[in-house]
Amino acid sequence: MSALQYKAPTSVDEAAALLAGASGEARVLAGGTDLLVQLRAAMIAPELIVDVKHIPELTSVSVEDGVYSIGAAAASAELHENADLFAMWPGVIEAMDLVGSTQIQGRASLGGNLCNASPAADSVPAMIAASAVCVIAGPNGTREVPVEDVATGPGQTSLAKGEFVVTIRLPKKAPRTGDAYLRFIPRTEMDIAVVGVGVCLTLDEGGVCTAARVSLGAVAARALLVKDAADALIGTKCDDAAMANLDAAAQAACSPINDKRGTIEFRTKVAGVLARRATAIALERARS
Amino acid sequence: MAKNHVTTTINGEPVEFLCETQQTLLDVLRDELQLTGSKEGCASGDCGACSVMVDDRLVCSCLVMGVEAEGSSIETIEGMADGENLHPLQQKFLENAALQCGICTPGFLIAAKSLLEKNPDPTETEVRYWLAGNLCRCTGYDKIIRSVLEVAAEAKGA
Numbered sequence A: 001m002s003a004l005q006y007k008a009p010t011s012v013d014e015a016a017a018l019l020a021g022a023s024g025e026a027r028v029l030a031g032g033t034d035l036l037v038q039l040r041a042a043m044i045a046p047e048l049i050v051d052v053k054h055i056p057e058l059t060s061v062s063v064e065d066g067v068y069s070i071g072a073a074a075a076s077a078e079l080h081e082n083a084d085l086f087a088m089w090p091g092v093i094e095a096m097d098l099v100g101s102t103q104i105q106g107r108a109s110l111g112g113n114l115c116n117a118s119p120a121a122d123s124v125p126a127m128i129a130a131s132a133v134c135v136i137a138g139p140n141g142t143r144e145v146p147v148e149d150v151a152t153g154p155g156q157t158s159l160a161k162g163e164f165v166v167t168i169r170l171p172k173k174a175p176r177t178g179d180a181y182l183r184f185i186p187r188t189e190m191d192i193a194v195v196g197v198g199v200c201l202t203l204d205e206g207g208v209c210t211a212a213r214v215s216l217g218a219v220a221a222r223a224l225l226v227k228d229a230a231d232a233l234i235g236t237k238c239d240d241a242a243m244a245n246l247d248a249a250a251q252a253a254c255s256p257i258n259d260k261r262g263t264i265e266f267r268t269k270v271a272g273v274l275a276r277r278a279t280a281i282a283l284e285r286a287r288s
Numbered sequence B: 001m002a003k004n005h006v007t008t009t010i011n012g013e014p015v016e017f018l019c020e021t022q023q024t025l026l027d028v029l030r031d032e033l034q035l036t037g038s039k040e041g042c043a044s045g046d047c048g049a050c051s052v053m054v055d056d057r058l059v060c061s062c063l064v065m066g067v068e069a070e071g072s073s074i075e076t077i078e079g080m081a082d083g084e085n086l087h088p089l090q091q092k093f094l095e096n097a098a099l100q101c102g103i104c105t106p107g108f109l110i111a112a113k114s115l116l117e118k119n120p121d122p123t124e125t126e127v128r129y130w131l132a133g134n135l136c137r138c139t140g141y142d143k144i145i146r147s148v149l150e151v152a153a154e155a156k157g158a
């Protein structure tokens, strides 16, 4: 029991060396809102915890030429208070803001939400729709990976031993681009998504959709990037016919679980409905 | 295994403590420092009874490691009254009987205080959302919400 060690490195290299050098299981600590629950429930038994919140890159937000770099461990409350970031990517920030209560918001991070690899993680479909990319550091340097390639299944990621997410990068937004995220939960607060849908789309001057990305959460073992759903919108003015095709494509992509919170049939139908509603919000944002 | 030595500030006073790595900040407050005002309702982030401020952010102390407190500034319910003078929220909770068993009360008070510092004139909806992470099994919430709104209204009138 008392073998558990805690380290709080102040640089990316130091953190990578600690994680790679651990003989047993090592865990990154960001906001701890998943990690501490899992520790307490004895679901995990690491020998080393590496707190990454003393590494400046992991907790800061910067913007260069329209590209946002968000520290993977920055608390959601700080992202929400960043008015420029919120105005640029309302879908991503609103999705993260849905996570937990005010107390959870004071600690929970995008990197933790992603790397915990819950299929229902709220920020993940929003980040995927926004074409977010992770900058991952490890003992052999850094690499960049699209957000959709990080989680591989419930609780599983593609990160190798010693690797961790440093920043999440949101690309420069094209003109007339809007993003949105919606989830269905049985209550209004403090619940896990039964279905989540992230949409990001771009219009030309005539209002025709030239690019789109649609991502579904909680309907498969990990968040899905659904190309057919995006294709239903591209080249259209997102009229009723396009919306019907989008709905059908979103439903076709679902392979959800059946549980007390939602049957397969219900989750599938709601995925189509939320895809349409999230698209309507993204459209409005792209137009304004 | 040696315990961790942590230097921190609690309710404005410098405090040092020793803790095991496994101990949460809530464990440390209650078991090492005898600051038992913060309560443990669930130990999983769901109930808010353990709410404290860490570096001016409202958090669940059951989801913070004790060792993480190094160098930080913590505010707990024990620091809310000014000596014998209760904070207006504490006074209002008493007047309105916004508590029964009282287990949830320290968490609600800390959370409500942080709301009013950020947003001195919240709507009822804003109060309800801000406090959605604080559970109460006794009062039915109405008296709590009304107390927070009344304190805000009185501060505005003053």
Ligand SMILES: Cc1cc2nc3c(=O)[nH]c(=O)nc-3n(C[C@H](O)[C@H](O)[C@H](O)COP(=O)(O)OP(=O)(O)OC[C@H]3O[C@@H](n4cnc5c(N)ncnc54)[C@H](O)[C@@H]3O)c2cc1C
Residues within 6 Å of the ligand: A027, A028, A029, A030, A031, A032, A033, A034, A035, A036, A037, A052, A072, A073, A098, A099, A100, A101, A104, A107, A108, A109, A110, A111, A112, A113, A114, A115, A116, A120, A121, A122, A123, A159, A163, A164, A165, A166, A190, A191, A192, A193, B044, B045, B046
């Ligand atoms: C009461 C409550 C309500 C919640 N509600 C929701 C909800 O509505 N929606 C939702 O999606 N989630 C919810 N969660 C889950 C959790 O709050 C989120 O997943 C949160 O974003 C996790 O972030 P964190 O910073 O706290 O992660 P941590 O707990 O610190 O870490 C989570 C996991 O990711 C790993 N990790 C963290 N950062 C990195 C990194 N930079 N690189 C590599 N690995 C890393 C950790 O080792 C750990 O395995 C809730 C949790 C609680 C307790």
Ligand code: FES
Residues within 6 Å of the ligand: B039, B040, B041, B042, B043, B044, B045, B046, B047, B048, B049, B050, B051, B060, B061, B062, B063
């Ligand atoms: S004891 Fe911390 S939230 Fe319940």
Ligand code: FES
Residues within 6 Å of the ligand: B098, B099, B100, B101, B102, B103, B104, B105, B135, B136, B137, B138, B139
């Ligand atoms: S007064 Fe008993 S839980 Fe709130």
